[in-house]
Amino acid sequence: MGKNITQNLRKMLKLYLLFLFLAALAFMGLQYLCITTTLVFNTVHPRIIGPLYPYLIEEPSKCGGDPPFLVLLIPSKPQDVLIRDVLRKTWANESLVLGISIKRIFLLGRSFVNNTEVSVEQESSTFHDIIQQDFLDTYHNLTIKTLMGIEWVSRLCPRASYVMKVDADMFFNPWFLVRQILQPEKPLKLEFFIGLVARGIPFRNKDSKWYISYEMYSNNYYPYYCSGTGYVFSGELSPRIYKEAMRLAFIPFEDVFLGICLARMGVHIYKPASKWFVGEKAEYNRCHFTRLVTVHHYRPDELLKLWPDFLKALEDCTG
Template identity: 25%
Template sequence: MRQLLNTTKCFVLISTASVFSLLGLFLHGKRYQQMHRSYDTRSTVQQFRHIPAVTYTASTVYEYPDNYSQYFNADLKREVTPLNFKTLIDRPGFCDKNSTFLMVIILTMHSHVELRNGIRTTWGAAARTGRWAGKLLSQSVQYLFLLGTNNNSQWNKKVQAEANIHEDILMFDYTESYNNLTYKVLTGLQWLQKNCADIRYVMKIDEDTFIHLPRILKKLSSPEWNQSICGFYAESEAVMTTSKNANDFSVYPFTHYPPHVKGNIYFMPFSIASRLVNVSRHFVFNVIEDVHITGILARVIGLRNKYKGFTRAEYSRGTPAHACDIATGIRVASTHTSPAYYSEIWNKINDPDACISIRQQIQKYFSGNAE
């Protein structure tokens, strides 16, 4: 009798273990689908943003994207990241007058009026007039500043007044914050889809980035650049686990990001940008803007090996470029640019006697007389 009871207990334990093992395999197989579904239970985007995702265990965190390629399959029948923000400051008819070759969207903050004016009086002025240092730009360029709402209503009113004067600001009804940068770019691109559908290329930059428009336009005249996602390229970067850029493994279950370009400055054909916006609605949201848009979503739509990166001689992410390097076109862009530095660079661009030794060296190089 005792032997029979022991045999029965053993059978029950084995059966129970088998059931839990099968259940574990089933749940592991469904975990990717659950991750997406967990985000689709609220009616508004702002509520949606705070819904907890599936918690991953160590066994479901992968090293590289290729180790779990199923993650990048979007469910096109299900909208999990709505972009239904209202446009609070609009620019209807902004693109009606002329076709635009390059549209630059600029991420800015309410209080950074001087940085916006720094752009308006330098390379932004060249975009409006079509002239750079007295010469015609080869293609048409326009720009728009993007903003969410500030918790201080007075700042929203000040920006509205500024927008009435300059007519170069869009504001949407998400809250202005670091965690909403991805929304900021996607809603800006979505607005362009609806209002500027005929633009050829789109560039995203931060407000402290000075761009050398002739150099950028020259790159876009080359098939090497005009069919790719372009910027400061990161091929296989480890995710961060601390700071505001810390990876949420419940959203992105890898220790390395896919190839992407950095967010200070990047540009691409608008046809690619439109595809990224369209698929973003069907894929789990990630707060790391540049990784999500130029890396994760790019992979979701099947863009692999479609990147073109700046050389370190052309662009440095960490420090501002020397004013003469920008003025002479050695560098394509400078980050961490202050309002005063905007003016200094612009003055050198428009002064043929500035940076004369560098200009002479460049002229000698391209004339074939460099030693």
């Protein structure tokens, strides 16, 4: 009988030791899971504060010296070398507005083609006006591309007075924007955001270019936002917008996404009484165009053709 008791005690001891071993393993596994979850939470989108992707081209000294009055953020495809050249010769010329410091930055993702990447590097070394991160340059990454520009301004050009994101297929009048709207002789406009104001509903048709699932955005209406063709905001909003963006899951429509960020931040979009931002193609009218900020759908060849006359119109049309 004593022998049976001893055997039972041994079995119970073995079971107890096995239980302690399994409990220790479970505890270590839970610790590892918690640590891993914390690391992922803090180091991957959308929970990081810092560049979303590594910079391939960064231009850290672009805003060295006195802070610029206006920074132009221009999304561009890596292969669109000719378009960038035309913009440098027309509305993206940094010295157009006398006495006003303007900096242009072309926003690029990575190309699928190695030869294109080599060409971009050569272009960058010549003009020093390109920033590029290591994400594929596609339509659905436009939000990432725009946030790259905002992050860059927040970190490397934090004292810029104003920032404008403007598409490459636009006519843009920097004189009207600077002199009539931003007015550098007056105090800086804080929490200022202006553009072509829009509001829409999410497209639920999967065949639509603008399709968005309920999982990505569940509300029936988007908040008010400014068309991504061209909008302007005070530089002090840059870090705030970027920080808010990092709290959200991205949607591929950058203008809508920024509208969501602004609504959450409590920043109201300024609605001008006049139509300064034109979202559709408008036939060139020299005097009328001197009283606009942007007009959509202008090809590089059209810009080159009208630009000399527009420069004369700035002197002729003074009423």
